[in-house]
Amino acid sequence: MKTIEGGVCAPQGFLASGVRCGIKANATKLDLALVFSQQQCTSAAVFTSNLVKAANIIVSREHSKAGKIRALIANSGNANACTGQAGLDAARRMAEMAAEKLGIAQEETAVASTGVIGVPMPIEKIEAGMAGLAAGLSGDGGDAALEAIMTTDTRKKYTAVEFELPQPDVPRRGGEQKTPSVFEARGETSPLRIGAMVKGSGMIHPNMATMICIITTDAAISAAMLDKALRRSVKRSFNRMTVDGDMSTNDIALVMANGAANNAPIDAEGPAWETFATALDAVCITLAKAMARDGEGATRLITVNVSGAANEEGAAQLARSVAGSSLVKAACFGADANWGRVLCALGYAGVPFKPEETSVTFSSAAGSIDVFKNGEVLPFSEEVAKTILLEEEINIIATTGKGNGEAAAWGCDLTYDYVKINGDYRS
Secondary structure, eight states: EOOSSSSSSTTTTTTEEEEEOSSSSSSSOOHHHOOOOOOOOOOOOOOOOOSSSSHHHHHHHHHHHSSOOOOOEEESSBBBOOOHHHHHHHHHHHHHHHHHHHOOOOGGGGEEEOOTOOOOHHHHHHHHHHHHHHTOOOOOOHHHHHHHHSSSOOOOEEEEEEEOOOOEEEEEGGGGGEEEOHHHHTTTTTOOEEEEEEEEOOOOOSSEEEEEEEEOOOOOOOOOHHHHHHHHHHHGGGGGGSSSSSOOOOOEEEEOOOOTTOOOOOOOSSSHHHHHHHHHHHHHHHHHHHHHHHHOOOOEEEEEEEESSHHHHHHHHHHHHTTTHHHHHHHTTOOOOOOHHHHEEEEESOOOGGGGGEEEEEEETTTEEEEEEEEEEOOOOOHHHHHTTTTEEEEEEEEEESOOOOEEEEEEEEOHHHHHHSSTTTT
16 A cells, blocks of 8 residues: 555546635635546445534435435535524535536535534525536646635645555466466456545544545445445544544545446455455544644644553543543643643543553654653653653553553644634634
8 A cells, every 4th residue: 555646536537626605704715615426436424423413414414325425515614503494405405506517416415514603504605606616626626625625724634545455366277376466357457546635623522523524435345345444444543533622513524436446346344345444544544643733723743552451442542531631732732741641531531451550651753751660650851751742743652551452542732822713713
């Protein structure tokens, strides 16, 4: 597997575009995006678990049940949440307009929105922008589409990977076995690709964050196997990051697969599915880390690695507890090696472990320092620790026992700017 350029347009057959239709007050910012597959797709999606759901989430959940989504229209500047029947009508109209322009069924279209909650959607502005949005679709449109869904994001977050599926042995004459090359086995098949982009900077906390995540792939894979892979990847990535402890009303992670790579369809678990799912894991983890790094007001990416737990689930819960601790986040902002806050966050995570078997280490590109080992404090240089914690990417490593469970979680520091950004978000 290798990283490639192109984002959501890296897989074959996907186009994207972004325009300004005037939802945002800023006169120059793009605010309407479209991603489209030229071929029919299988699809899978995961949505916010918040009981208060935006209109676009309600509509997209209805459409995604068939597993055939091949287009997504998304806007920024307005969440279309808590807007009643008018909001639902607007979300359905967005899907209808996109479908008409693309010549597909309305049920093949998903809708995403992000922005301020409780403000009526100016659907007339979207209607006015639809012609230019559809006309602008191209294989180079991923960057504009990403820009159009950004709100408080300060960095563009996208990635793409290319990989090959494992091939079965093919019998030769005389019973000799030969492992074929990819192109021998597939004929016209090309390497598979997964591309993705995401927006998200604040209101980020498991499960699911304030995010619009669009994933595309040219793999041929059934909707059921795609759903299984997406849910595993979300569990290992987006559900293990936190910025501020808040969950949104608008979260969506959508993957569309159009089969343009012409591989043998993946319709069951096995080596091919595991290879695809592992590549999807890598894509989602890359985006999750990028979201944590771009947390509102953040200056540092914090990775919490926990090992020695009874199982992976327990390790993930422990890691999330540390990454989500406001006190740990504030200490990281101040480059303070306050290991006691780490122990405290582990202790209230709700996962049994033995403090007397627990160790804590801080590390970064500047070095590594052990501060707590097997339940005992270690003498360490505060000056050296501060140097380590002043780096932009820092690691908190905790061993909580002798179990086989291990997992990582991602977060960021808590800064003055976070309060400034959210103190006047609506204005």
